[in-house]
Amino acid sequence: MAYTNQHSMRRVLCREIAGTIGLLTDERDFTAMRRYRTFPFDNYESYLRQVESLLRTRADEGSHTTVAFFDPEKYAEFCVESGLDPDAPASRTRFTAELATTGPALSYEGQPLTELVPELLDNAVRKATWEYAATVLSRLGPCATCGEDIGRSAFARASDLLLRILDAAGTGEHHLVCSVSAQPETLTAVLHADESAGGGTPLDEPEALEFTTVLALGIATHSAAGLVMRTSASGTSDRVYGWRLREDELQPLTAGEVFDAYCTNSESGDIVSPESGVDYTEPPDLGDSGQAGGHTH
Numbered sequence: 090m091a092y093t094n095q096h097s098m099r100r101v102l103c104r105e106i107a108g109t110i111g112l113l114t115d116e117r118d119f120t121a122m123r124r125y126r127t128f129p130f131d132n133y134e135s136y137l138r139q140v141e142s143l144l145r146t147r148a149d150e151g152s153h154t155t156v157a158f159f160d161p162e163k164y165a166e167f168c169v170e171s172g173l174d175p176d177a178p179a180s181r182t183r184f185t186a187e188l189a190t191t192g193p194a195l196s197y198e199g200q201p202l203t204e205l206v207p208e209l210l211d212n213a214v215r216k217a218t219w220e221y222a223a224t225v226l227s228r229l230g231p232c233a234t235c236g237e238d239i240g241r242s243a244f245a246r247a248s249d250l251l252l253r254i255l256d257a258a259g260t261g262e263h264h265l266v267c268s269v270s271a272q273p274e275t276l277t278a279v280l281h282a283d284e285s286a287g288g289g290t291p292l293d294e295p296e297a298l299e300f301t302t303v304l305a306l307g308i309a310t311h312s313a314a315g316l317v318m319r320t321s322a323s324g325t326s327d328r329v330y331g332w333r334l335r336e337d338e339l340q341p342l343t344a345g346e347v348f349d350a351y352c353t354n355s356e357s358g359d360i361v362s363p364e365s366g367v368d369y370t371e372p373p374d375l376g377d378s379g380q381a382g383g384h385t386h
Contacts, residue, residue, distance in 0.1 A: 111159030111185035121161035125176040154197040157188035158213045219299040222306040243309035247301045257373040261322030269307040269314040278303035308337045330372035
């Protein structure tokens with residue numbers, strides 16, 4: 090009887106333990122892990138089925154699971170830096186535990202992997218974009234002329250511009266996209282904001298930080314950049330408008346320029362049919378912030 094009680098209590102304690110699963114999100118990464126003798130899977134589809142089954146079982150038992158993006162290249166680097174054998178299950182476990190705090194990672198809420206994987210990949214791209222932009226800003230250093238920190242000044246300017254955009258947008262659900270021309274590819278950041286009639290505009294802090302950092306990179310490097318806002322409000326048509334970045338100022342796009350930007354396939358250049366119930370307009374006046382622009386020399 091005592092053994093039965095102890096076994097039952099251990100099962101209860103297991104439900105109290107949060108877990109993390111490092112997920113290989115495509116077959117290329119799966120193939121990279123197969124070079125390790127101790128990696129137990131030989132078929133990617135079977136691997137995904139086993140992962141999904143485990144996630145559902147843990148959820149049914151009341152256990153919380155975090156699904157983290159497992160990058161084989163970063164795993165190999167982690168093992169070298171930590172002095173670990175990459176062909177050891179304990180090493181994969183330690184790396185996965187790190188992913189729970191460093192991300193990108195998502196909480197499993199019962200969604201199928203067909204929904205979870207794209208969202209996890211999107212988070213991974215966002216994190217990589219932010220890390221790249223933040224690294225470039227930090228390496229710009231001080232201005233040779235005035236000694237001002239270029240990256241810090243650009244970030245402050247980007248924060249000011251973002252606040253002015255949100256203040257001018259009014260009530261409704263706002264979807265704001267910033268694109269900055271960079272090498273080897275254009276950087277994109279997205280911000281969602283929902284301003285109530287009471288005037289509050291709650292923001293997702295990581296999303297706002299990523300957005301501001303990418304915009305700051307455009308300002309600091311004088312890169313070609315643009316912002317497009319889509320606003321949805323009850324009882325009215327959706328409105329789409331935008332700006333181009335010039336130095337550290339935002340210049341409004343005409344309704345025609347917004348239409349061209351929004352209704353052109355960025356990869357093929359083909360015209361995309363405009364959505365019904367959407368107005369392509371000029372942006373609201375951002376006003377004068379009352380402060381000088383950012384670093385400009």
